[in-house]
Amino acid sequence: MSGADHYEVLNVERSASAAEIRSAYRKMALKVHPDQGGNAALFRLVQEAWSTLSDPAKRAAYDRSLDGHTPRPEPRQPAPEPPRQPEPEHQWTWSTDQPWSSTPPGPDQVRSDGAGPVLIYPTFGQWRIPGLVALGVYAVLVGIVLVSTRYDNFMAYVLSVATAAMVVVVLPPHWSRRVPLRGLFKLLGVLMGLGYLVTLLPFVHIGMSGADRALVIALVAGLFVVRFVTGRWSKYYELDRVIDRQAAFEFNLWGTPGEPLVNDTLAAPISPYDALLQRRTANLLDPVLTALPGAKLVNGAQLEAMVVDHLLLNGHRAALIVSLVGPGGTYSLDAYGGLQLDGQPLQSPSPALEAAVESWRRRLRQVDVRGFLIIHPDAGGTVRTQDRADAKVTCLSAQSAxxxxxxxxxxxxxxVYRTVLxxxxHRAPYGLT
Structure with missing residues (x-):
């Protein structure tokens, strides 16, 4: 029996009818199919669950195995909890209280039964509560100013509107975008903040009490502090929208082999031969994604104008991968990063790959970045590799890659570290910091 419960995989009860199982299978297969960017390992689990549960004889035998050879309960009756089975090495599983097809674990939550790999979802929402609290306090301060103002002339109303506009300045950007005339209100708020700042200068004497002066200081300081906090909240809110926990779990493939990740003028055109070679290498990497459900493959990964064929990320390790086709023999890299075949220099992309490794290491300082040159043998050839332990780039034969x-x-x-992903x-291709 597979390590994952087939009913959990399809997210159905053990008493589900054949029609319910068929509907759940179709929905789940479409959701996790690799052609749709889904996870190949999960798709195999779905296929295995359908193969077993769609056949009445196989399903009956499977139910007996779950129950320890006890009779199957009548339909629509609560089924006993299936016993936990040890997971094979590198097999991902959810705990029994939440099937993998439902919402992924919450922030920083880890799910593992101690045998399979662990998948962690770092949270991006840690600035939401501080942002809401800071925004609420600042709104109260502005409210105090508005309530205590004497509205005995037209200028008092103008200044009150400008003071209220300071709240628009400190709103998180994903909120302020919905405010009509937000540009005008932000300008008024900034000008009013500068006006309050002027009243605090030593040579300005307007007869403020100590309480009024403390309130003005809080308004001016809050304009910077609250805006910083809400800005961080909004930034991570955008991260959650682009790479949410669901996408980080379900998808392990971005980009198309043989095509640039970002369709712009920076990336050089890829020849049909190179595109075919990249697709061949991407297929070779599929077993790695299957064995490590948290691994992410980015085809055509781009750092400004520098493009590598593939970037394979897992945790805080990233492999930059390029490939070539060569005759049989022993491949190695010399002290200068040049490729050699049986001791003779050979033209290759290894120097460019070494430069890419250096650039990505400077970019992803918390990630261990290494380069891998995969060599596909031509017809009838056998590739062997020899490498130096301190090399930035490692030669791999296609058979062992x-x-x-x-x-x-x-x-x-x-x-899965979503900030790195x-x-x-979304930032490295455009050189954003």
């Missing part, structure tokens, strides 16, 4: 990449990435477990996908 998946195994060796998995061995290098596996110590990270199966962790967001940087790779």
């Amino acid at each position: 998946a195994r060796e990449l998995h061995a290098w990435l596996q110590p990270e477990g199966s962790k 967001y940087d790779i996908l």
Whole structure:
């Protein structure tokens, strides 16, 4: 029996009818199909669950195995909890209280039964509560000013509107975008903040009491402090929208082999031969994604104008991958990063890959970045590799590439750091900091 409960995989009860199982399978298969950017490992679990539960004889035998060979309960009756089975190595599983097809674990929540890999969802919402509290306090301060103002002339009304506009300045950007005439209100709020700041200068004497002066200081300081806090809240809110917890769990593939990740004029055109080679290498990497459900493959990863064929990310390790086709023999890298075949220099993309490794290391300072040059043998050839331990780039034969990449990435477990993934996908291609 598979390590994952087939009923949990399809998110149905054990008493579900054949029609309910069929409907759940269709919905789940469409959701996690690799062609739709889904997870290949999860798609295999869905296929295995359908193969078993769609056949009445197989389903009956499966139910008996869950119950320890006890009779199956009558339909629509509560089924006993199936016993936990040890998971095979590298097999992802959810705990029994929440099937994997439902909402992923909450912030910083870890789900594991101690045998399979662990998948962690770092939270982006940690600034929401401080932002709401700071915004609420600032709104109260502005309200105190508005209530205590004497409205005995037209200028008092103008200044009150400008003071109220200071709240628009400190709103989180994803809220302020919905405010009509927000540009005008922000300008008024900033000018009013500067006006309050002027009243605090030593040479300005307007006869403010100590309480009034403290209130003005709080308004001016809050304009900067609250805006910073709500700005951080809004930034991470945008991160959640672009790479939410659901997407970080379900998707392990971005970009298309043979195409640039960002469709702009910076990326050089890719020849049909190189596109075919990149698709061949991407297929070779599929077993790594299957074994490490938290691993993410970015095809055509781009750092400004610098493009690499593939970036394979798992936790705080990133493998930059390019490939070539060569004759059989022993491949190695010399002290200058040049590729050699049986001791003779060979033209290759390895120097450019080494430069890419340096650039990505400067970009992702908290990530261990290494380069891997995968060599596909031509017809009838056998590729062997020799590498230096201190090299930035490692040569791999196509036959052993998946195994060796998995061995290098596996110590990270199966962790998803969405801030790193967001940087790779949405900031690095444009050189944003």
